[in-house]
Amino acid sequence: MRRENQSHVSEFLLLGLPIWPEQQGVFFALFLGMYLTTVLGNLLIILLIRLDPRLHTPMYFFLSHLALTDVSFSSVTVPKMLMIMQTQDQSIPYAECITQIYFFIFFACIDNLLLAVMAYDRYVAICHPLHYAIIMKDELCICLLAVSWLLSCAYALTHTLLLAQLSFCADNIIPHFFCDLAILLKVACSDTTLNEMVTFTAGAMILIFPLSGILVSYGLIGVSILRVPSTKGICKALSTCGSHLSVVSLFYGTIMALYLSSSSGQSQDKDIIASVMYTVVTPMLNPFIYSLRNRDMTLALGSLFRNNNLFAK
Numbered sequence: 001m002r003r004e005n006q007s008h009v010s011e012f013l014l015l016g017l018p019i020w021p022e023q024q025g026v027f028f029a030l031f032l033g034m035y036l037t038t039v040l041g042n043l044l045i046i047l048l049i050r051l052d053p054r055l056h057t058p059m060y061f062f063l064s065h066l067a068l069t070d071v072s073f074s075s076v077t078v079p080k081m082l083m084i085m086q087t088q089d090q091s092i093p094y095a096e097c098i099t100q101i102y103f104f105i106f107f108a109c110i111d112n113l114l115l116a117v118m119a120y121d122r123y124v125a126i127c128h129p130l131h132y133a134i135i136m137k138d139e140l141c142i143c144l145l146a147v148s149w150l151l152s153c154a155y156a157l158t159h160t161l162l163l164a165q166l167s168f169c170a171d172n173i174i175p176h177f178f179c180d181l182a183i184l185l186k187v188a189c190s191d192t193t194l195n196e197m198v199t200f201t202a203g204a205m206i207l208i209f210p211l212s213g214i215l216v217s218y219g220l221i222g223v224s225i226l227r228v229p230s231t232k233g234i235c236k237a238l239s240t241c242g243s244h245l246s247v248v249s250l251f252y253g254t255i256m257a258l259y260l261s262s263s264s265g266q267s268q269d270k271d272i273i274a275s276v277m278y279t280v281v282t283p284m285l286n287p288f289i290y291s292l293r294n295r296d297m298t299l300a301l302g303s304l305f306r307n308n309n310l311f312a313k
Contacts, residue, residue, distance in 0.1 A: 009168040012097050013090045015175045016081065017276075018269045028085045034284050035078045041287030042067035045297070052300040058121050058136040063290065065145060066114045066247075070283035073107035076100060077178040077279050084177070094168075097179040102160040104178065109152035109206055115248050116210035116217075117144045122241050123217035127224045155206055162198060166190045175268050176275070207255075214248055246289045254278035 019027055045067040049055045077100070084090055092100070124135050159181060166188040174183050181199070185192045221241065258274035291297045 009094060009170075009172045011091045011093050012168075012172045012174050012179065014080070014084060014092055014177060014179070015173065016084045016090060016177045018272060024085050028082060031078065031085075031280065032082055034280055035074060035082070038074045038078075038280075038284040038287075039071055041284065041291075042071045044301075045287050045290060048297060048300040052303060055296060055300055058141045059118065059125070060296075061141055062114055062118045062121060062145070066111065066118070067287065069107050069110045069114060070286055072103070073111060074279060074283040076103045076107060081177040092179065097174075097184075098160060098164060100179045101163065101181055101184070102156050105159055105181070106152050106156035109155050110148055111251065112207065112210050113148035113151060114145075115244070115251060116213040117148060118244055119214040119217040119248070120144075122244060123220055126221050126241070151206075155202060158198060158202065159195075162195050166192065166195070176272060178275075178279070180275070211252060218245070243290045247286055250282050250285060250289075251278070254282055 017027065046064050049060045049064040080092065080100070121136060125132050128135065163181065163184060166185075167190045168184075168187060169189040171187045174180065174187070176183055185195055185199075218241070254274060254277040258271065258278065291301060
């Protein structure tokens with residue numbers, strides 16, 4: 001136990017982004033534009049999948065939930081960051097901080113699991129095309145989605161309940177733009193051994209198993225393509241999997257960059273930049289990746305615009 005004279009803090013102070021005061025206006029406009037792009041882009045994907053019958057397939061069913069998760073994930077941190085930049089009020093109540101951590105972990109975990117589920121869907125579609133409709137039935141899709149939500153809820157709730165047991169003393173300053181679990185564990189007064197053990201073990205499992213599933217799925221897809229090395233088959237596989245692979249690379253690439261910067265003892269500023277990448281930039285880029293690199297989404301978008309033009313006339 002570190003300090004015996006423990007007291008309960010009512011709020012924390014978020015220092016925000018490491019930018020000069022005179023740059024606040026420029027960065028506020030930049031991040032507001034990025035956040036609005038994230039919300040509108042992902043909601044557009046959900047709308048297209050909802051309206052176009054050609055997109056009523058398991059792949060786009062999971063994609064619509066991934067888009068919803070991206071909007072929610074970005075909304076956990078960005079609005080508070082924008083509010084701090086606009087009002088200069090850096091305080092965040094204790095309850096709001098704990099709630100932010102819960103939903104941050106919750107949606108990050110769902111994002112991770114959905115990417116693995118979508119990789120499995122692509123594996124079935126390419127390696128077992130004749131049995132795709134039989135395997136990927138509505139019941140299985142709903143079951144995979146429900147399991148992803150339940151696992152994410154349990155994982156986030158475990159961290160949140162353990163965090164709520166800790167005591168915090170006078171040191172209530174968080175050098176970040178949101179309530180980060182790792183930083184809160186550092187400023188806690190009480191023993192955080194159990195928290196760190198759960199973070200290491202459960203965190204490794206929730207990250208390694210989905211990533212392993214993605215790698216195995218695409219490994220089997222690669223083997224299937226090599227067995228029948230036709231140009232048509234390769235083009236079909238690339239068009240089907242290219243968007244998902246791009247999103248996977250972006251998601252795990254930013255997490256890897258954050259882990260490497262933290263483990264190498266680099267400055268807190270670099271950790272914040274890496275966090276901006278996966279909380280702000282990645283959710284914003286996902287709609288562009290799926291709309292520009294996916295033929296079905298492009299056709300659906302074109303149909304939506306044509307229908308709107310007809311109604312306008």
